[in-house]
Amino acid sequence: DSGVTQTPKHLITATGQRVTLRCSPRSGDLSVYWYQQSLDQGLQFLIQYYNGEERAKGNILERFSAQQFPDLHSELNLSSLELGDSALYFCASSVGTGVEGTQYFGPGTRLTVL
Amino acid sequence: AQKVTQAQTEISVVEKEDVTLDCVYETRDTTYYLFWYKQPPSGELVFLIRRNSFDEQNEISGRYSWNFQKSTSSFNFTITASQVVDSAVYFCALSDGGSQGNLIFGKGTKLSVKP
Numbered sequence: 551d552s553g554v555t556q557t558p559k560h561l562i563t564a565t566g567q568r569v570t571l572r573c574s575p576r577s578g579d580l581s582v583y584w585y586q587q588s589l590d591q592g593l594q595f596l597i598q599y600y601n602g603e604e605r606a607k608g609n610i611l612e613r614f615s616a617q618q619f620p621d622l623h624s625e626l627n628l629s630s631l632e633l634g635d636s637a638l639y640f641c642a643s644s645v646g647t648g649v650e651g652t653q654y655f656g657p658g659t660r661l662t663v664l
Numbered sequence: 665a666q667k668v669t670q671a672q673t674e675i676s677v678v679e680k681e682d683v684t685l686d687c688v689y690e691t692r693d694t695t696y697y698l699f700w701y702k703q704p705p706s707g708e709l710v711f712l713i714r715r716n717s718f719d720e721q722n723e724i725s726g727r728y729s730w731n732f733q734k735s736t737s738s739f740n741f742t743i744t745a746s747q748v749v750d751s752a753v754y755f756c757a758l759s760d761g762g763s764q765g766n767l768i769f770g771k772g773t774k775l776s777v778k779p
Binding site for chain 2: 642658
C-alpha cells in the first residue's frame with residue numbers, strides 16, 4: 551500500500567459526459583501528479599500540482615482540468631468524454647516539487663467511456 | 665528530448681531462471697533520476713528503485729539487482745531465480761528535466777514467469 555488513495559476504482563460512463571476523479575496524497579506529500587495509461591499511448595504525464603498551485607503541464611487535453619485543494623487532495627475533471635479517453639488514470643504524490651522526489655502511485659481509476 | 669526505450673516488449677521464462685530487463689534512456693540533463701516500477705496484474709504501480717545520475721554503483725536488493733551505466737545510458741534490471749509472483753509489467757522511467765518532477769516512462773516489458 552503506497553498510502554495514495556484514489557476514488558472511484560472503476561467508472562463507466564457515456565460519451566459526452568463529465569466525470570471527476572479524486573486523489574488523496576500520502577501524508578506529508580505536497581506534490582500531486584496525474585498520469586494516464588492507455589494501450590496506444592502508454593503512461594503519460596498529464597499535470598502536476600504543488601501545495602495548491604499548478605506546477606507543470608504535460609499532454610493534458612483542454613477538456614481535462616485539475617485542481618489541488620487546501621487539504622492537498624486533488625481532483626481531475628474530464629469533460630465531453632470521448633471513446634479514446636478510456637484509460638487507467640493514476641495519481642502519484644511526492645514530498646517536494648522536483649526531480650529528486652520519489653513518486654508513489656495510487657491504485658488508479660479505470661475509466662470506461664461507452 | 666528525454667526518452668526511455670524498453671526494447672523487450674514481452675519476456676517469458678521458467679521459474680528459477682534469471683532474467684534481465686533492458687532500459688536505455690536519452691537525456692541532455694546532467695542531473696537526472698532513473699526509476700523502475702512494477703505493475704502486477706492487479707494494476708497498481710509499485711515503486712522499486714530510484715537512482716540518481718551521480719551514483720553509478722550497482723544495487724542489489726534480495727533477488728533484484730540494477731546495473732546503471734552512464735557510458736551506455738542504460739539502467740538494466742535483473743531478477744535472479746525468478747518466481748511466478750514476479751510476473752508483471754516492468755516500467756523504467758526518467759525524471760523530466762528542470763525543476764518539475766514528472767516522469768517519462770518507457771513502454772514497459774511484460775514478464776511472464778511460468779512454473
